[in-house]
Amino acid sequence: VSTQSTGGDNHTKEERQALQEMKSWKTTIIRPYDKGVGFIIDDVDSYKSRIQKEISNPANYSLVPNPANAIAEINNRIQVWMDKYSDQISPKLQAWMIDKDADFGYFYMNYKAHKPDKGYPGRMITSGCGSPTERLSSWCEYYLKPLMKKLPYRLEDTSHFIRKVIQYNDRRLDEDDPQPIILCSWDIEAMYPNIANELGLEACRKLLDSRDTLEPTTDCIVDAIQITLEENIARFGDTVVKQCDGTAMGPDHACSYADAAADLALDQKVMDEDVNPFYRYVDDWSRFRDDIMCMWKGSEEELLEFNTWINNLHPRLKFTMEYSRSSIVFLDLRLTKDGPMVLTEMYSKSSDTHAYLMPTSCHPTHVCRNIPKGVMKRVRRNCTEDRTCEEGFLEYRQHLLNRGYGSSLVDQAIEEARSTPRDQLLGFVEKESTSSNSQNQYPLVVKFNPRLPPMSKFIHQNMHVLNLTEQTKSMFNKKSLFVSYKMEKNILGMTTCNKFKEVTTASSPGDTVAAPVNPVMPASDDPNWGCHQCLKSCTLCKNFLVESKTFTSPKTSQTFKIRSHIDCNTKNVIYLILDLKCTEIFYIGYTTDCMAVRWRNHKSHIKKSIKSCELASHFITLASSTHKLDTSSQAKFTADLKEHLSIVLIESVRPQAGLDVETTLKERKDYWQGALKSTPLFGGINKRSNRSKKS
Numbered sequence: 001v002s003t004q005s006t007g008g009d010n011h012t013k014e015e016r017q018a019l020q021e022m023k024s025w026k027t028t029i030i031r032p033y034d035k036g037v038g039f040i041i042d043d044v045d046s047y048k049s050r051i052q053k054e055i056s057n058p059a060n061y062s063l064v065p066n067p068a069n070a071i072a073e074i075n076n077r078i079q080v081w082m083d084k085y086s087d088q089i090s091p092k093l094q095a096w097m098i099d100k101d102a103d104f105g106y107f108y109m110n111y112k113a114h115k116p117d118k119g120y121p122g123r124m125i126t127s128g129c130g131s132p133t134e135r136l137s138s139w140c141e142y143y144l145k146p147l148m149k150k151l152p153y154r155l156e157d158t159s160h161f162i163r164k165v166i167q168y169n170d171r172r173l174d175e176d177d178p179q180p181i182i183l184c185s186w187d188i189e190a191m192y193p194n195i196a197n198e199l200g201l202e203a204c205r206k207l208l209d210s211r212d213t214l215e216p217t218t219d220c221i222v223d224a225i226q227i228t229l230e231e232n233i234a235r236f237g238d239t240v241v242k243q244c245d246g247t248a249m250g251p252d253h254a255c256s257y258a259d260a261a262a263d264l265a266l267d268q269k270v271m272d273e274d275v276n277p278f279y280r281y282v283d284d285w286s287r288f289r290d291d292i293m294c295m296w297k298g299s300e301e302e303l304l305e306f307n308t309w310i311n312n313l314h315p316r317l318k319f320t321m322e323y324s325r326s327s328i329v330f331l332d333l334r335l336t337k338d339g340p341m342v343l344t345e346m347y348s349k350s351s352d353t354h355a356y357l358m359p360t361s362c363h364p365t366h367v368c369r370n371i372p373k374g375v376m377k378r379v380r381r382n383c384t385e386d387r388t389c390e391e392g393f394l395e396y397r398q399h400l401l402n403r404g405y406g407s408s409l410v411d412q413a414i415e416e417a418r419s420t421p422r423d424q425l426l427g428f429v430e431k432e433s434t435s436s437n438s439q440n441q442y443p444l445v446v447k448f449n450p451r452l453p454p455m456s457k458f459i460h461q462n463m464h465v466l467n468l469t470e471q472t473k474s475m476f477n478k479k480s481l482f483v484s485y486k487m488e489k490n491i492l493g494m495t496t497c498n499k500f501k502e503v504t505t506a507s508s509p510g511d512t513v514a515a516p517v518n519p520v521m522p523a524s525d526d527p528n529w530g531c532h533q534c535l536k537s538c539t540l541c542k543n544f545l546v547e548s549k550t551f552t553s554p555k556t557s558q559t560f561k562i563r564s565h566i567d568c569n570t571k572n573v574i575y576l577i578l579d580l581k582c583t584e585i586f587y588i589g590y591t592t593d594c595m596a597v598r599w600r601n602h603k604s605h606i607k608k609s610i611k612s613c614e615l616a617s618h619f620i621t622l623a624s625s626t627h628k629l630d631t632s633s634q635a636k637f638t639a640d641l642k643e644h645l646s647i648v649l650i651e652s653v654r655p656q657a658g659l660d661v662e663t664t665l666k667e668r669k670d671y672w673q674g675a676l677k678s679t680p681l682f683g684g685i686n687k688r689s690n691r692s693k694k695s
Contacts, residue, residue, distance in 0.1 A: 017679075022495050024674035027556060030495045034110040034123045036348075037355035039495070042111070048237070051107050051500075054124050055241050060193050064233055067240040071102055074132040074231045081223055088216040097139070102132040105234035105250070108498040113351040126234045126248035127498060133228045133251070140225050141253035143216070144260070147207045153267040154259050155288040158331050159381065159426050162344055166426075168284050168295065169341045178340040179297045181283055184323035185330050186310070188262065188290035192254065193246035194316040195261045197229050200247060203264035204257060225257065236500060255289065262287060265314050278306040293330045295342070296323070333382055345388035346379055346395070354399040359406075364448055364485060372400050372413035380417040381425040393417070442476065443484035455483040531649040532567045540568050540599045543642040551576055551648045554584050555677035555684070564652040568596040572661055574651040574668050576676075577602075577615060581626050581644055587615040588650075588672050588686055590665040595649055603641065607631050614685040619644075 011019070022030065029047045031040050055061045064070050075098050082094045089097075109122035128134045148154060155161050172178045188194075204225055208218040228251060232243040247254050267287060273279040281298030296303050300323075307321045322328065327336045334347040348354070356375065359368045375396050383389035393414050400410045423429050444459065446452070459481055466472040466481075530549035533541035545568060552559040566573055571594050579585040591598035605616040609623070619627045627644055630636040653668050655661040678684040 014680075019491070019494050021674055021679055024671075026675060027558060031109065031111050032492055032496060033113040033351065035112070035114060036352045038113055038351065038353045039492075040111040040113060040120060047109065047500075050122050051109055051124060051236050052239070055107065055236060055239065058244075060244055060246055061241040062244050064240045064242050067104070070233055070240070071104070071132050074227075074233070075100075075102070077227060077231060078132070078136060081227060084223075085216065085220040088220050093139075097135050099130070099132060099135060101130075102134070103130050104240060105129070105131040105134075105232070105248075106499045107234050107236040108500065114349040116351075123249070125498075126232065126243070126250040128232075128248075128251045131233070133231055136224055137228050137251040137253050140221060140228060141256060143208065143221050144204065144253055144256035147210070148256055148259055150207065150210060151259060151263045151267070153271065153285050153287050154263060155286050157288075158333065161286055161288070161293070161331060161333070162381065163426055163428065164284070164286055165335075165342055165344060172340040175340070179283075180325075181337070181342075182296040182298075182300065182303055182323050182325055183328040183335055183337065183342070184294050184296050184303060184321060185328055186292040186294075186307075186319040186321050188266075188292070189318045189320060191262065191290040191317070192249050192258055193243075194318075195246055195258060195265075196316060197226070197245055199265055199314070200229070200257055200261040201226060203260040206264065207260050225253070228253070258289065262290075265317060266292075266310065269313060270310065276309075278302060278309065281306065288331060291331065292319075293335075343384040343388075345383045345385070346392040354396075354402075356400060356403045356405075358404050360404060362448065362450065362488065368405075369409065372405055372410045373416060375400060376410075376413045376417035377420060377425055380420060380422060440475075441480050441482060443482055445484050445486050447488060448485040459483065526565070528565045530562050530565065532565065534568050538568060538596060539638065540596050540647070543638055544599070544645065544647045545595075546646050546648050548648055551650050553676035553678075554578065554586055555682055558676075560650070560675075562648075562650055566649040566652050568599075568649075569594045570649065570652055572653045572665060573649050574653060574665070574672055576648045576650050576672075578646050578648070579618070579644065580646060582618075582622075584683060585618065585685060586676070586678055587613075587618075588669055588676065588678050589613070589615070590653075590669045592662055592665065595647070599647070603638075606641070607637055614687060618685050 027044050029042055029044050031042065031047070032038070033040065078098055082089050082097060086094070105126050105128045107124060107126055109124045111120045111122050112118075113120060115121055128137060148156075155164075201222055205218055205222050208214075208221055211218075229243070229247060232248055232251070233240060234243075234248075235241075247257055267285065269275045270282060270285055271279070276282070278298065281296055281302055282294060283297045284293075284295040286293045296306075298306070303323060307319070311319055325337070327334060329335075329347050332347055333344045336343045336345070356371055357363065357368060361368070376393060379392035379396055380389055383392055397410050397414065401407060421429065444455070446455065460478055463476070463478055463481075466476045531545065531547060531551075533545050533547055548562070550559050550561055572590075572592055573595055574588065574590050575595055575598075577587040577589070579587075589598070601612070602615060604610075605612045606619045606629075609620045611617040611620055619629075623629070629640040629644070650672065651668060653661070653665050655664045659667075673679050673684075673686045678686040680687070
């Protein structure tokens with residue numbers, strides 16, 4: 001980690017400019033992978049249509065007729081529930097439960113990059129952050145989560161599954177003549193929205209009734225869960241809908257609720273010999289959310305019949321099966337048969353970018369140092385055999401080197417993983433507790449900066465300040481106060497936003513839209529608006545200026561209306577120069593003079609090979625090939641040049657309040673560079689203004 005930043009920006013100037021450019025995109029949206037680390041860039045209209053298709057399904061959603069009163073009605077229903085069970089809910093909890101500043105939840109979608117053959121389907125999530133049922137959902141989860149350990153076939157994580165595989169292998173080895181098995185897995189299609197409310201509430205009721213202490217009562221908690229299901233209201237753009245049935249992915253208790261329902265509807269029936277006619281063939285059964293793994297000791301024909309049987313267990317729950325007699329993928333593992341045993345090894349999807357945190361990132365040094373250790377210990381944990389483990393070490397060593405980690409640091413992590421007993425990594429051996437139980441611990445939350453002094457040392461040196469009063473002295477000591485660094489915005493946070501905001505200027509490529517209005521320009525259309533040639537038919541107008549009421553981005557094919565009357569004598573204009581030979585290259589500039597004067601400068605610099613701007617530099621660079629021009633006379637040069645470029649005046653600008661005209665022009669030019677995609681990020685030649693000179 002010798003490359004750890006010691007201060008300053010860990011992004012280059014060009015990277016910062018690119019991030020700023022991406023934030024200004026209007027017709028394009030960036031979404032993270034549903035699994036793994038990576039991004040998918042999609043058209044805004046495509047993203048909107050995906051979500052609108054989901055929320056337009058009348059089986060799951062209905063429009064809220066009166067959104068203005070919806071939140072007040074939900075809060076009123078929660079209040080009625082609290083009044084009913086006031087003897088079970090403390091006054092302090094009642095005061096916290098209703099959020100008077102609540103707003104609608106919102107929908108967003110992450111793309112399944114690991115399923116390109118299905119067109120990168122999306123996983124829609126409903127965020128309940130700030131919604132009226134958010135706190136009620138957290139309260140329900142407080143009572144549901146501890147009960148998940150009572151579900152015998154539910155998996156907690158990969159380590160839990162590997163422990164089950166080891167126990168399964170031990171049992172198989174003890175058998176005199178273990179039967180051959182088929183490895184099979186199922187995926188529950190769209191599990192969360194397809195769990196009927198009746199099923200989910202019944203499952204939660206049975207689970208809550210199994211508590212040793214029924215406080216609060218089961219009725220109290222089930223009624224609260226019912227409110228979160230029936231009052232799940234969210235917005236997408238201007239559309240506000242209520243979920244009619246099923247649960248959303250997003251609320252705090254959604255996973256526990258779904259696990260309870262899946263256990264009742266599926267797991268218990270599969271593992272009940274009085275219910276499942278194929279019970280004798282199920283040698284082992286495990287489920288992690290909507291992913292199921294089974295060791296099947298029947299025939300292939302019987303497996304297919306069993307698949308039909310489970311697909312008829314519930315009218316809305318459907319299952320997709322995969323099976324193999326040799327090897328299969330489950331979670332982040334590849335399972336392989338080896339005689340009577342099932343072996344595990346590392347597996348990653350083809351879409352996995354292995355984008356581990358780079359050691360140059362602005363994080364505390366120990367964070368970057370521990371990443372190779374965590375990666376290699378995961379390899380050691382997941383691999384049954386030493387051979388596959390060593391292969392995994394080599395593969396993931398290269399992934400870490402590709403991210404900039406030093407070879408000595410990675411090799412040290414491999415040696416540490418080799419020396420760690422696998423039973424310890426799998427949780428068979430409990431770790432000794434290192435936390436102090438004598439009193440509460442309190443974090444000192446600060447934003448990390450490489451220039452900060454060692455904060456733990458700083459706390460210890462200044463603990464005497466907390467001893468100045470009896471109250472703080474009784475609360476704090478050196479062991480009770482620790483440093484916790486607050487996460488800064490990363491690239492994901494800079495480029496994506498889960499809450500979708502409608503952009504009125506967005507359109508499909510080829511559509512004509514009104515250009516964003518310059519604040520000082522009139523808002524209504526005028527039949528005389530457009531780019532016009534002058535009556536004198538000057539050299540500029542005669543050879544280069546295109547008369548038009550619209551202009552189009554060669555990159556996006558999006559067309560905009562010109563919202564002012566402009567000609568070659570208009571001052572303070574934004575202009576567009578199109579390269580007729582390199583059809584995706586274009587230049588956006590501004591001038592405080594009229595365009596006739598500005599064009600004479602452009603033309604002269606191209607002819608004399610003066611690299612005064614990006615346009616001149618582009619033509620000079622390609623002067624011996626694409627843009628070979630005859631400069632022997634002015635007439636021949638003009639005749640050649642008009643075959644290579646054309647000009648459209650796209651906006652007349654007046655200064656905004658508090659700004660001089662040149663500052664306003666630079667801001668408008670920067671806007672159009674982003675809207676039309678003329679910068680190097682998109683393969684263009686424009687650079688952002690440095691706010692000091694004409695461009």
